[in-house]
Structure formats: C-alpha cells, structure tokens
Amino acid sequence: MFRFLFLFAEPNLSQDFYRFIWDGELIKNGINPYLFLPNTLIEQPDLAIANAKQLHLGMGDLSARHFSNYPPLNQIIFAISSFLGGGSILGSLIIMRLFIISADLGILYFGKKLIQNIGNSNHLAFWYFLNPLVITELTGNLHFEGVMLFFFVWSLYLISMNKYKLAAPIYALSILLKLVPILFLPLFLKHFGFKKSIVFYSLIGITCIACLLPFYSSEFIDNYSQTVGLWFSNFEFNASVYNLVKKIGVLCFEIKPWELVKSYGSLIPKVVIAIALLLTFLRKNQNLETLLSSILILLSSYYFLSSTVHPWYIIFLLILGVFTNYRFPIVWSASVILSYYAYSNSDFKENLWLITIEYCLVLGYLGHEVFKNHNIISRFRKKFNLN
Structure with a gap:
C-alpha cells in the first residue's frame, strides 16, 4: 500500500x-x-x-x-x-x-x-x-x-x-x-x-x-568507461573515511580538495580489489553463509572508503544483512536519513556534524556486532583466565 x-x-x-x-x-x-x-x-x-x-x-x-x-x-x-x-x-x-x-x-x-x-x-x-x-x-x-x-x-x-x-x-x-x-x-x-x-x-x-551487442560500437567502450570513471574521481557525498582524509589533508598538508578527490578516487578501486582478493583466499567461502558475509564485508568496506555514498546504496547492504547475522545495515538505513539535510540547501552543502553522527551510530553498532558475533570478549577472558 x-x-x-x-x-x-x-x-x-x-x-x-x-x-x-x-x-x-x-x-x-x-x-x-x-x-x-x-x-x-x-x-x-x-x-x-x-x-x-x-x-x-x-x-x-x-x-x-x-x-x-x-x-x-x-x-x-x-x-x-x-x-x-x-x-x-x-x-x-x-x-x-x-x-x-x-x-x-x-x-x-x-x-x-x-x-x-x-x-x-x-x-x-x-x-x-x-x-x-x-x-x-x-x-x-x-x-x-x-x-x-x-x-x-x-x-x-x-x-x-x-x-x-x-x-x-x-x-x-x-x-x-x-x-x-x-x-x-x-x-x-x-x-x-x-x-x-x-x-x-x-x-x-x-x-x-x-x-x-545491440548497443556496441567503436565509441561505446570509451564513452561508457569515461562516464563511469567520473563517479570514482569527481564526486563526493555522505563519505566517512574520505571526509576524514580530506580534513587532515587540507588542514595539515594544504591539499586542494578537488585534487584530492581525483587521486583518492583512483586509489579506491585498487584497495577494494585487494580486499576482494584477501576475502577470496583467506575466508572459507565454500559455506553459503560465509560467502554472503564476505560479500557484506566487501561491499561495506567499499562504501566506508568511497567518496560518494548515496542513501539508496545502503539498500544492497540491507538485503545482505537479512541473510547474515549482521544488523548494522538496518541502523545505517535509519541514520542515512541525516544525509538528506544536503537536499535542503540550494547548493547541496553537507553538514559534517550530521554525517559524523550517522557514521558514529553505524560504526558503533557494527563494533558491537563484531564483538558479539565473534565472542571476542569471551575469548579474551578465556585466554587470560579472567572471571
């Protein structure tokens, strides 16, 4: 309805x-x-x-x-x-x-x-x-x-x-x-x-x-790759790690933001590919649940590192969370609403305090789930014979 x-x-x-x-x-x-x-x-x-x-x-x-x-x-x-x-x-x-x-x-x-x-x-x-x-x-x-x-x-x-x-x-x-x-x-x-x-x-x-094939021509690959490449090197919205890197770069090293987003954007695909290879060879993806959690980890890593995270991107994480033991995407689907503040400004200027609150909620709950799902505290107590 x-x-x-x-x-x-x-x-x-x-x-x-x-x-x-x-x-x-x-x-x-x-x-x-x-x-x-x-x-x-x-x-x-x-x-x-x-x-x-x-x-x-x-x-x-x-x-x-x-x-x-x-x-x-x-x-x-x-x-x-x-x-x-x-x-x-x-x-x-x-x-x-x-x-x-x-x-x-x-x-x-x-x-x-x-x-x-x-x-x-x-x-x-x-x-x-x-x-x-x-x-x-x-x-x-x-x-x-x-x-x-x-x-x-x-x-x-x-x-x-x-x-x-x-x-x-x-x-x-x-x-x-x-x-x-x-x-x-x-x-x-x-x-x-x-x-x-x-x-x-x-x-x-x-x-x-x-x-x-129906769309293919000699210009197709160049035109399409050029347009897709813009999303990695020209845009920024609702970012977490990128905003932190930008703040440090501008304040400490006087880096120009428009130069940073291009170099940062070109680096992210390489980092994500490296994470994908680590998850491929280090995790036991033979099990379907483990495979689904690996997909969730990879996509979450990409979004945390990305310079552009539109609210609807979180929906992919939401469906992956349904198939695993992680519920932080549900928290993110609620807190990402804070990024909508940018739509209230004619120049789409973001409020970094609201974005900070959004990611503190998400990362805080994710940290809680990592500890809970992997029994980190119990293992620590057992290892050091703590009551």
Whole structure:
C-alpha cells in the first residue's frame, strides 16, 4: 500500500528519472543512448523525442553534458517504459514503478526461500520489504537497485539449490542493471571450486556480451568507461573515511580538495580489489553463509572508503544483512536519513556534524556486532583466565 501511494507522484529527491525517460525515448526512436550527448541532440531541430526540452532541462546540466552511464538492461526497461508510457512522462514513471514494485515482490518471494535454505526464519525478509528507506528511495525516488537485487537474490537462491548453471545468466542480469555485483565474482571461486567457477564465469560473460551487442560500437567502450570513471574521481557525498582524509589533508598538508578527490578516487578501486582478493583466499567461502558475509564485508568496506555514498546504496547492504547475522545495515538505513539535510540547501552543502553522527551510530553498532558475533570478549577472558 505504501508503495502504491507513490505510483502517480513525481520523484522530488532525485532528477535521474528525466534521464531514464530521455534514454528510453532515444532507444524507442532507434538512437543509441551511449553515443550521443543530450546537449548535442537537443540542438537538432528534427529531434523526434516526446517532451525533449522538458526532459533535457529536468535532468540537469551534469547529466546533459555526459554520456549515459546506465547498463544495457536498465536501458531496455527505460525503452519499454517510454513505449508503454505513450510519450507521457507520468505514464513512463508509472511503468517504471510497476517494474520496481514487482521486483520487490520477487525479492520477498526468493528472499524468504533463500533464508529458509540457509536455516534462518524467513520472516527476516520483511526487514527489507517493510523498510522505509527501501520504499522511499526505490518506489518513491525511482532507483533501480531493487530490480538489480531481484536478480541477485534469485541467483543466490538458485546457487543455494546447487543450480549454478541457471544462476549464472540471472546473476549476469543483475550486473547488466548495476555494475556492483561484478565486485563479488572472485568470492565465488572457493564456493564452486575451480572447474565450476570457470563454467559460472563463462556463462556470466556470454550473457553480458549478448546483451551488450545491440548497443556496441567503436565509441561505446570509451564513452561508457569515461562516464563511469567520473563517479570514482569527481564526486563526493555522505563519505566517512574520505571526509576524514580530506580534513587532515587540507588542514595539515594544504591539499586542494578537488585534487584530492581525483587521486583518492583512483586509489579506491585498487584497495577494494585487494580486499576482494584477501576475502577470496583467506575466508572459507565454500559455506553459503560465509560467502554472503564476505560479500557484506566487501561491499561495506567499499562504501566506508568511497567518496560518494548515496542513501539508496545502503539498500544492497540491507538485503545482505537479512541473510547474515549482521544488523548494522538496518541502523545505517535509519541514520542515512541525516544525509538528506544536503537536499535542503540550494547548493547541496553537507553538514559534517550530521554525517559524523550517522557514521558514529553505524560504526558503533557494527563494533558491537563484531564483538558479539565473534565472542571476542569471551575469548579474551578465556585466554587470560579472567572471571
């Protein structure tokens, strides 16, 4: 019911939907969205795109001067929504929301089954399904993390049923919606063993290539990698470690913030890859629960280190927390609301005190869970014979 309250509403905390519809309209008219800038196309007098001026103005200057960064399956959903929306912005929004609501129902269905296969109570799935952040950011603000998570959870359920060949192309669909699941691929090496992993990775690769082919051209890779690279080196929002590094760098070493974000952004992928390799070879990922906790650790590390952590990013951690013994993502899904303060300012200026409170709550509860889940205090007492 809460999800359907948003059905006819225009998102008011995100303008991304204008770009979604723009890309969908391009595909509907036979134009590859990866090859043309909105700022270039809008100057064409014969541009046959419904509501072109409104969409171009609504998406904002930053989006309009860059190539599309949304993966192919996202683009297909945009095109279907634009086609069924009949050239109406509201009509397209309704179709997109129906995709997202359906995905959430799918997550609830397969999530409960996966939880049962792990051996936990399946009511835990409602920690995701009834979470206000999920309802507001996915259905309300029209982010497609939920559709990506539907395929991700579905593939994990199939893996729990030892149907890894069927799980692989479905896992690939989650990558084709958002690139984040690529991070976790090395972790499956121990879970499947070498031979099965080769099959799993090959099927994922074949599926991704097949879906990329309709959009492929000689300029596609350069344009897409250039746009995706911006997120690592040009933006900062709701960061934890990065804000601390920036504060120290500016005060102690007089580093320019705009120079720091670029060098810091180029370093983070290397650190995250190193963490992924450590988790791959040092943890016993043969067990599905351990594998899921490794994924949670890797993604959490990435978000703690990242210079940009939008509120809807936490939703991925939230679903992973449901499948493990960690509940700090639930705390984060509540405290991340503090980052919304930036939206109240015309220049989107952040309040670092509010961000500090947010991360103190999250890291404090995470520390509590690490001690509790690993019985660190009990082990310490036992080791030193303390009563």
